[in-house]
Amino acid sequence: MESFFQLSKRIYNTSNLREVRRLVVFMLRVCLHYSALKKLQSDFEEDDVLRQVTEYYPFAYEQPTRAFFYHRSTFDERMMIVRSHMSFLRNRMRADTFLKLYRGTALPLWRGLQCMGKNLTAELFFEPGQRKEGILSVTLRIGMEPLYQIIFWIAPSPDDRKYSMWIGAMQGPNMADAKEVVKQATKVCHSYRTKNLVLYVAQAAARALELKHIYAVTNEGYYANNHVRVDRKLKTDFSTFWEEAGGHKTIDPRFYELPLVESRKTIEEVPTRKRAVYRRRFQMLDEIDAQAAEQMSTALQG
Known part of the structure; x- marks a missing residue:
């Protein structure tokens, strides 16, 4: 067993020198x-798969010691997050x-x-540079470049x-x-915003993993202040977007709860001139659900 x-x-x-x-x-x-x-180390070492994961991902021991994940998280909370996330994936996902995933190979969710x-394309992916905000991510890519990423962890409600x-x-x-890439991607996706698209894929992944809730940090809950500009205006307004996506406040002001399934208008509620676009959009979203469920089913234990 390695020393710390x-x-x-x-x-x-x-x-x-900084490192x-x-x-x-x-x-x-x-x-x-x-x-x-x-x-924590002893528990991970006792399980051969978790031992191999931490050989490639030693950051599992660093994350509890730093002010990561969300604002004012405690050491005990961060320890619980790392333990819960790794235990869940160990029990639900095929070992290979x-x-x-933690050796840098993505799991495709949607092409x-x-x-x-x-x-x-969209995929489950993780790299150590994302470890401040989570332990896994849903990444929407254009070619090889990341367009949007939702970084998350898995833990009890x-x-x-x-x-x-x-x-x-x-x-x-x-x-x-x-700006031009986002504009073109939105047009290609039948006027569906790319940040809504990556959230939709994350919701599909959560359902495929049989998770029961989705929570998301608010402006108050973000672990650092790098989403705030020098003039104190927000570069990224998390709370407003979560509300637009159907989220609602929880007792803890650091988190919103989001729906597992995006609410859709019925085709009758859509103006006649837009119905063709909405039909194509709904077809795309249904394909995301189907592909994500199929890809995840091959990744999960029977």
Whole structure:
């Protein structure tokens, strides 16, 4: 079994002075929470699959020690998140698929339309750079480039203790021609906004995983302030978008609860001139549901 110092050298790049500082801070926090972290390590080491996951993903031991996931999260809460997420996937997902996810191999969810000569696709994916906001993501891509990402973790609901999806962040495009790409993708997707599209895929993934609720951080719940501009105006207004998507406030002001199924207008409610577009949109969304359910069924244990 590796020592936490050995783990820290795999987590941090010691050729970078800033990373060396983080390594020192990590080791100090390990000393403060040694018993709990050692128990987590022992539990993961006892299971061969979880042991292999943490060999490639040592950040599972770092995440509880840092102020990640959501604003004012505690060490105990972060420990519960890591343990719950990994245990759920270990029990529900085929071992080979689970291992591949944390070795950088995506799980396809939807292969959609052509946009600007490139494929629009969606997948389950994770990379260590996303670990501040979650432990897995639904990524909408155009070609190889990420267009939108919903970063989340899986943990029990505070009400009925059933496993749920918890969205820690939604990230938009980071490319030179982002506005034009989003405009063209929206047009291709029958006037359906790309950020709504990635949320729809996340809802389909949650249902395929048989999760019972979806929660999402509000502006108040986001773990950091990098969604706020220097003039204190929001770059990303999480709360407004969750409300537009049918979400409602919870007792905890840091989270909204979102519907597992997006509400749709009936075709009779749509103005006559728009019905053809809506029919094509609904057909696209039905295809997302079908593809996500089929892809996930092959990834889950029987």
